[in-house]
Amino acid sequence: MALSGALFRGAVGRGVGAVFLLGNRSMSSWWSNVEPAAKDPILGVTEAFLADQSPDKVNVGVGAYRDDNGKPVVLECVREAERRIAGNQNMEYLPMGGSLKFIEETLKLAYGGNSEFIKDRRIAAVQALSGTGACRLFADFQRRFQPDSQIYIPVPTWSNHHNIWRDAQVPQRTFHYYHPESKGLDFASLIDDVKNAPNGSFFLLHACAHNPTGVDPSEEQWKEISYQFKVKNHFAFFDMAYQGFASGDPEKDAKAIRIFLDDGHLIGCAQSYAKNMGLYGQRIGCLSILCEDELQAVAVKSQLQQIARPMYSNPPVHGALVVSTILGDPELKNLWLQEVKVMADRIIGMRTALRESLEKLGSTLPWEHITNQIGMFCFSGMTPQQVDRLTSEFHIYMTRNGRISMAGVTTGNVGYLANAIHEVTKSG
Ligand code: PLA
Numbered sequence: 169m170a171l172s173g174a175l176f177r178g179a180v181g182r183g184v185g186a187v188f189l190l191g192n193r194s195m196s197s198w199w200s201n202v203e204p205a206a207k208d209p210i211l212g213v214t215e216a217f218l219a220d221q222s223p224d225k226v227n228v229g230v231g232a233y234r235d236d237n238g239k240p241v242v243l244e245c246v247r248e249a250e251r252r253i254a255g256n257q258n259m260e261y262l263p264m265g266g267s268l269k270f271i272e273e274t275l276k277l278a279y280g281g282n283s284e285f286i287k288d289r290r291i292a293a294v295q296a297l298s299g300t301g302a303c304r305l306f307a308d309f310q311r312r313f314q315p316d317s318q319i320y321i322p323v324p325t326w327s328n329h330h331n332i333w334r335d336a337q338v339p340q341r342t343f344h345y346y347h348p349e350s351k352g353l354d355f356a357s358l359i360d361d362v363k364n365a366p367n368g369s370f371f372l373l374h375a376c377a378h379n380p381t382g383v384d385p386s387e388e389q390w391k392e393i394s395y396q397f398k399v400k401n402h403f404a405f406f407d408m409a410y411q412g413f414a415s416g417d418p419e420k421d422a423k424a425i426r427i428f429l430d431d432g433h434l435i436g437c438a439q440s441y442a443k444n445m446g447l448y449g450q451r452i453g454c455l456s457i458l459c460e461d462e463l464q465a466v467a468v469k470s471q472l473q474q475i476a477r478p479m480y481s482n483p484p485v486h487g488a489l490v491v492s493t494i495l496g497d498p499e500l501k502n503l504w505l506q507e508v509k510v511m512a513d514r515i516i517g518m519r520t521a522l523r524e525s526l527e528k529l530g531s532t533l534p535w536e537h538i539t540n541q542i543g544m545f546c547f548s549g550m551t552p553q554q555v556d557r558l559t560s561e562f563h564i565y566m567t568r569n570g571r572i573s574m575a576g577v578t579t580g581n582v583g584y585l586a587n588a589i590h591e592v593t594k595s596g
Pocket of ligand 1: 210211229230298299301407442443453
C-alpha cells in the first residue's frame with residue numbers, strides 16, 4: 169500500500185484505532201477485519217470448564233491423565249530424572265534436529281530395540297514439538313516434496329489433524345474407519361477405501377488407541393491393511409500419541425508399526441511423550457521417516473531441519489533431557505513401564521466402573537462399548553444435544569462428538585457422571 173510520508177506519520181500519530189481517509193478509501197485500525205476464531209473443539213472445552221464456578225464440575229474433555237483424586241500426575245520416573253538433571257546441565261541450544269540421545273532412545277520405542285533400520289541409520293528423525301509438532305512438520309515436508317499429494321484421514325479422527333494438514337495446504341480426503349451402529353471398526357469399508365484410493369496415496373493411521381473412537385484394528389486386520397497398502401504402494405504415516413495406553417505395554421502398542429516394517433513399508437511416524445510420560449506441557453516428541461538408505465535419510469533429515477529452522481529454530485531442551493535420562497537408564501525405564509501400566513489399568517478400571525454404574529441405574533441402553541473400547545477415550549455415542557445437556561445441567565464438560573476422556577474419570581466422580589449420562593440418554 170503506497171502512503172505518502174505525511175499521511176503515514178499522521179496515521180501513526182493518531183495511534184491504533186484511528187480512522188482516517190485515504191483518497192476515497194476509509195481505513196480503520198490494522199486488525200478491524202479480524203473476526204474471533206472458532207473455539208477449538210477440545211481445548212475450548214477446557215476453557216469453558218475453567219470458567220465454571222460449580223463445585224460439581226467435571227472435565228472429561230481433553231485427554232489428560234488424572235489420578236483417582238482428579239489431580240494431574242507427574243510420574244515418579246520423571247521426578248527422579250529431574251533430580252538427576254537439576255543443576256548439572258547447561259542450557260545451550262540443541263541442534264536444529266534436537267537431541268541425538270533423545271532421538272536414539274525414542275526410535276527404539278517405535279521401531280524396536282534391535283531394529284536393523286536404526287543400526288543402518290536409515291531413519292531420518294528430528295525432535296519435534298510433541299505429537300502436534302511432529303505431524304505438522306511431516307505435513308509441511310509432504311507438501312514441499314510431494315506437492316501434488318493428498319492425505320487420507322480416518323472418519324472420525326482427532327480434530328486437530330484436519331487443521332494441521334489444512335494449514336500445511338495438503339488437500340484432505342477421508343477414509344471409513346468407525347461404524348456407528350456396531351461402535352466398532354468398519355473394516356470392509358476401510359479396505360474398500362484403501363483399494364479405491366489412487367496408487368501411492370498418503371494415509372494417516374493412528375498407531376494405537378485411536379482418538380476419539382477407542383477402536384483399533386486387530387492384529388490380523390492390521391496385516392491385511394498393510395498388505396493392501398503394499399499392493400497399492402500407499403504411504404503410511406503413523407500418529408502414535410498413546411503408546412502404552414492401549415495395552416499398558418509400549419512394546420505391544422507398537423505392533424501395527426512393526427507389522428508395516430516387516431512388510432517392507434517406508435513409513436513416517438509421529439511420537440509424543442505428552443501422555444505416556446505425562447510431559448504434556450514440555451512439548452516433547454519426535455518425527456521419523458524411514459528411508460531407503462543412509463544417504464537418503466541424511467538428506468531428508470536436513471530438509472526437516474530446514475523446515476524447522478524458520479519456524480522455531482530448534483526444539484526445547486528440558487523434555488528431551490528428561491526422556492533420554494529415563495530411557496537411557498534401565499532402572500528408570502523399568503519404573504516408567506510400571507507407571508504406564510498403572511495409568512492404563514486405572515483407566516480400564518474406570519471403564520468397568522462407568523459401565524456398571526449405568527447398568528445399576530437401570531439404563532436399558534447397551535454400554536458394552538465402554539469396556540470394549542481401548543485407550544484414553546470412550547466414544548459414547550451421545551449426541552451433541554445430549555452433551556450440551558450434560559454441560560448445562562450437570563457441569564460435565566466433554567467434546568460435542570460424545571467423546572469421554574476416561575483419564576478424567578475417578579472413583580469420586582464416576583457415580584455422578586453415570587447418573588448424568590443416564591438422565592440425558594434415557595429419553596432417547
Ligand atoms: N495425535 C493425537 C491422535 C492426539 O490425540 C493428540 C492429543 C496429539 C496427536 C497431540 O498431542 P501432543 O501435541 O500434546 O503430543 N490429543 C489431546 C489433546 C490429548 C489435544 O487435543 O491437543 C486430546 O484431548 O485429543
